[in-house]
Amino acid sequence: MKRNRKAKILATLGPASSSSNIIEAMFIAGCDVFRLNFSHDDIENHRKNVERIRSLEKKYDHSTCVLADLQGPKLRIGIFKNNEEELKKGNTFQLDLNNDQGDQKRVNFPHPEIYENLTPNTILLVNDGRIRLQIIEQGKDFLITEILNDGIISNNKGVNIPDVILPIDSLTSKDKSDLNKALDMGVDWVALSFVQQAEDIIKIKKLIKNKALVMAKIEKPSAVKNIDTILEVADGIMIARGDLGVEMPTEKVPIIQKNIINRCRFFGRPVVVATQMLESMITNFVPTRAEASDVANAIYDGTDAVMLSGESAIGKHPIESVNVMNNIIESVEKDKDNFDLENEEKKFKRKINNTDAITNAAYSIARNAEAKAIITFSVSGQTTMRMAKERAPVQIIGLSPNLTTSRKMQLVWGVNSCHTEDAHNTTDMVKIACTTAKNKQLVKPDDNIIITAGVPFGNAGSTNL
Template structure:
């Protein structure tokens, strides 16, 4: 039987409470809170003295420098590369607002990726803030072979051109090798071939043993190793090349948090990836082919999240189709409560320029207005001249949209439609989460705090798009890291077993202290909405909902002797 504990601290009393300055309140008692330390992982759990020691002052100043991060709802993903491979730049990108770092496995060696992972984890520990790492696999990218002479040919509109399996012979103006029998054997008369990111277009006019003949519809320069797209067919190939499988094993050994699969065509592709990863890492499908758009619902069933990869998607589909498809994908993800990233060419001109075009700024803003969980930078942060400026510009655009009075109202209305039309109907846990969101709005709470083991409850809360930040308190560092991608969620990690061993009173007390420490609450009278599953540690269950002030005698007093809180304190120092 579902037990719903609704403990309401009287709003009138909370507002009548005479707040003391934060440091003075802390100085009056020995308080307990969630906070980072030097033991296992980026967060530890221990007693805090008054903020009078140099260590405490330094820690608080560092947390306060991240106040803007806690105010931001939409997350930022930045790709690392030659322009952003040093600790100094990566740390600067994190401080500027990056929540997730993307490692592009299309380039570089595994040792280079491991070095980047180590840098990110050291920054994570320094700032006591979980950071997600996304490994992006190259996928089965099809390419032509090489040409004679300078390695390129000019093809005229209307001429004939052949692709064959003779990969040893250099190409010329009439033919070129294509080392992909799966394409040669699948193409039929009338199918379309796109080359060099869609700059050249051809239509199949005939085929034979080991070759296809095409008419050049749109000609141009074709060079060595340029890519081939096949928008009209589903290729009978594995979604994972031998290189991808090797890279995947490396990524999992590095303990990345997300793995993205490129050129997904159908749900079975994600099922194959899941068969390898199991539950060791979250998997994300990159939607960049028309076939994947058609099979989106089933792909979502096998995925933990989606990336709208507009580069190849914009090649295989008409440019005017992409904005509508982007909105459809975002809506589909929100209906099932799974994170969605909008990617590719968001601030493309900032690869070479310190400011974006107005159209690019509007592009980022549109993704935020649509309710995307995250927006991503690719070449801008990986190889551009202005990686830090690109992240800051993206953060400024996000902040400006999220300050718009219409933004959260629009997001709230959309989230209600998503939940009614999605998979969350007739779900008691979801009903409580929605109640928590509504209560937070009604009492003007400053934050929603969720105690979570697997992240399920926190994701449901994020799906509801509350007006206030969501603090996710968990004892699972992997959970904390993958949640860093999702809208409005900011994780705090405690050592294993702490949540399940303390009483609810002490847990509420510690969470309230943490809200002050992190800057979510700035006044002891600020109200917090807390949700949990009792007994603690029950995955996917929410049956506790409480409103309380961030400060006050009950919150700031020391924990009950023998409650389990102090016992765990000593074990994890």
């Protein structure tokens, strides 16, 4: 199935979209990657959705991609006698380990492992920042805070702590259980929530053991600060603007988005822009003009993919949400000024290896020879991802004898990912490349194409041709 665009679309499955008919319709409308949100729904529903997604592969001769998004360590307060309380600016409010129900003076905050790190002047944001508290006194089992604004505080609301790297594992016991089940389902990507530093990614990779690629969700200031070291070890990045917008000033989020996309380009890592992209389509049939501009600007910035969350999971119009996003991307990519690659190349210079040299050359040849496609043979997908980094103006056809690799590459910018037989020699390589491109109607007769591969064939990481 050929897409008429290079940027990809992720769509979250949920109550509004967890049926074979809806999933197939979203796939046809343009969904490239299906996201399973392990913060919601039960394991059996996720398992059934994976089966529904994989059933499309044979019908459409097109690899599908599934991303499992783990919940992560979310901090929460306890419950109140009256379910909620009104807090007044200037008053004090205590968080403690007492299990009694809360009132206007205090509430349970059942996270003893972090109390020592929460020193005076630390800011706590409750309920997505609607309540701001500043610590004025710290104890081993209590925190006395000053209320910085009037507001309502209620049961089990989340707490964000922007300026502190917390001594908590990025994987909860629930996450570890969900991870094992997701890997058993055969998911292609795993997204790790609330990443703070590179070590968080290293830990989960040890558990995954190359069974899936790992995407770091950037939603904390500490992750923004450590973005380069995280990029060194992560396979991809998701800019999760929801929690990021809570923990950082709202006006800084667009700048951070642009900067992270640029860093991902430099490191050759796929990047996803997520959260509230077409939020109004949860209820409305058309998005706001501001939302359309938000999606368009992410494409202009050079993101690999944009993501639908509530729009496709719980919204009234999951299929139309995908269709609208698809149309916006196609419209932007028709703009001749969409992506000025040469200006980007001048900004980013780094030491290159053999694969870099081959892909650079392939891009240059494709541009000068007016080729219609660059075809990459890749067992691991690394050459295909490296080619996508170039943001070549022609389509990239990623061929792999490894079905899991073919599935993973569906997330990557500009890649038409195809599962094929392996080539045994150069003649095989050319035949498979031309036959696949022709059968899938990705090129026309007499079109020029560029092919990259590695000799000997079938060995990962050996791109030299």
